[in-house]
Amino acid sequence: MQFLKSAWYVAAFGDEVGKGLFERRICDESIVMFRREDGSVAALTNRCPHRFAPLSRGKLLPGGVIKCGYHGLEFDGAGACVHNPHGTGAIPAAARIRSWPAIERHGMIWLWMGLAEDADPDAIPDFSFAASAEYNTQRGVLSNRGSHELYIDNLMDLSHVPHLHPGTLGNDEMEGGKRQFLQDETTVASNTLYENVRPSPFWDMQFGGAGEPVDHWQDISWRAPAHMLLDVGVTKPGRARSEGVAILTLHIITPETATSTHYFWSASRRYAMDNTGLDKAIHEVVASAFTGEDEPMIAAVQESMGGKTFDELRPVLLAPDAAAMRVRRALKKLIAAESGQHAPVAEVADVAG
Ligand code: FES
Ligand SMILES: [Fe+2]
Known part of the structure; x- marks a missing residue:
């Protein structure tokens, strides 16, 4: 690689x-x-x-x-x-x-x-909030099996959340959602809004705990090489985001080798700043979702690929893949540019948003 x-x-x-x-x-x-x-x-x-x-x-x-x-x-x-x-x-x-x-x-x-x-x-991207006293920031570093590209795919396509994290971050009402893809010189973003849905257990816990419907947003953006910023939160249906609760999370993936990564995560919030129980809950959610669900799945994906590349295996593409595909192309272009080659033509077709 x-x-x-x-x-x-x-x-x-x-x-x-x-x-x-x-x-x-x-x-x-x-x-x-x-x-x-x-x-x-x-x-x-x-x-x-x-x-x-x-x-x-x-x-x-x-x-x-x-x-x-x-x-x-x-x-x-x-x-x-x-x-x-x-x-x-x-x-x-x-x-x-x-x-x-x-x-x-x-x-x-x-x-x-x-x-x-x-x-x-x-x-260096401006992630100053992660070290600011205005936020309560929880964080950690994990060692993961699987290439950094597979982790970027995982994070830029959060449609996996209801399927892989049904007991914590997702539930069966999180299907579809309104999706928007944005791209400029340095950033690829994928913004998803689920309107008037039952909150997942984690978000319900942060926002009243009565199971009342919410609007739930997940706005994630990528910057090279593998820096993902996720703004995620819930508010009452139709109300401003500022009336709800939100967490700014960083998901920074640094390749260790071609098939293993370091994963630096942080979760910054401006509500319940002194709630140590919530600090603990955030660590637990990361442990159960990421360590217990994402990482084992991505490790299994890496193994299942049997040493072949993503392009060689010609993946089926679905609507939510658009952001991850744009990132893969942007990365390829940057790598080609620094080695003085032309970017290879993508072997997989674009997908509709
Ligand atoms: S002084 Fe470093 S290997 Fe000999
Ligand atoms: Fe996940």
Whole structure:
């Protein structure tokens, strides 16, 4: 699988990178992260250029220097070798490690996986709400089996909710709905509105608990490479959304390998800010819906595909697939553009919205 390289990927939540060395595989590159003395994050390829020991097995020294745990070469946060304990102590010119542009923003550590000179911090999406004191934000990171493309499909086509999550997020009244697809230079969006429906158990619990009908919206948007923002909520039928309850959720998918991902989720709300029972309920819903239902299904889909690509298997397309198909095409185009090729012609037909 070819990953989009010229993109900001979330590598970790800020508080995952503490005082020591933190390793995570991103786009099939093992990367070691750590904090310099000023608190900024450094990210290096996790392989010593001497005998290829993972640097994450070494030590972080004062001054933000990593000491290789095998023969003791030392490297700074820019990947330059700063100490050689052997021979004359001369530093071989080739003793360098690739460093990856890293920025901590909105409570997350973002890595640029392309050429360092192309890294533009302004291209990081504005997800500041997720770190704002004006919201109560619950969050977590999960390790998932299945490619990031399958997770994008899952999130950009929420018509699976009543079928895969019938006991929590969905129910049998969530069929059809009014759907709208939008696309511009950087974003693909799919907005769904279910009018005057019985709320699902999760939403009923947030909004009175009497099972009264609601209007339920799910507005999800994608930005490259795999950053999904879902505005989801309920209000009384025909009433303004501001009179109801809504949660802004982030679903950020970072490829670990071609067939596994890191899933950074967050759920930010401005109601019941101090309700710790609701905090717990949100974690439980994510655990039961995502860990118990989406992830096992996507892992099974990956296995069922038997190593063939999506295009080779020529999937049947349904109306709600339009957004995920647009994302797949947009990603293909971006990957083709960075490798200087023409975007391959889509092998699957477009679908009607
Ligand atoms: S492998 Fe790192 S110093 Fe030898
Ligand atoms: Fe789901």
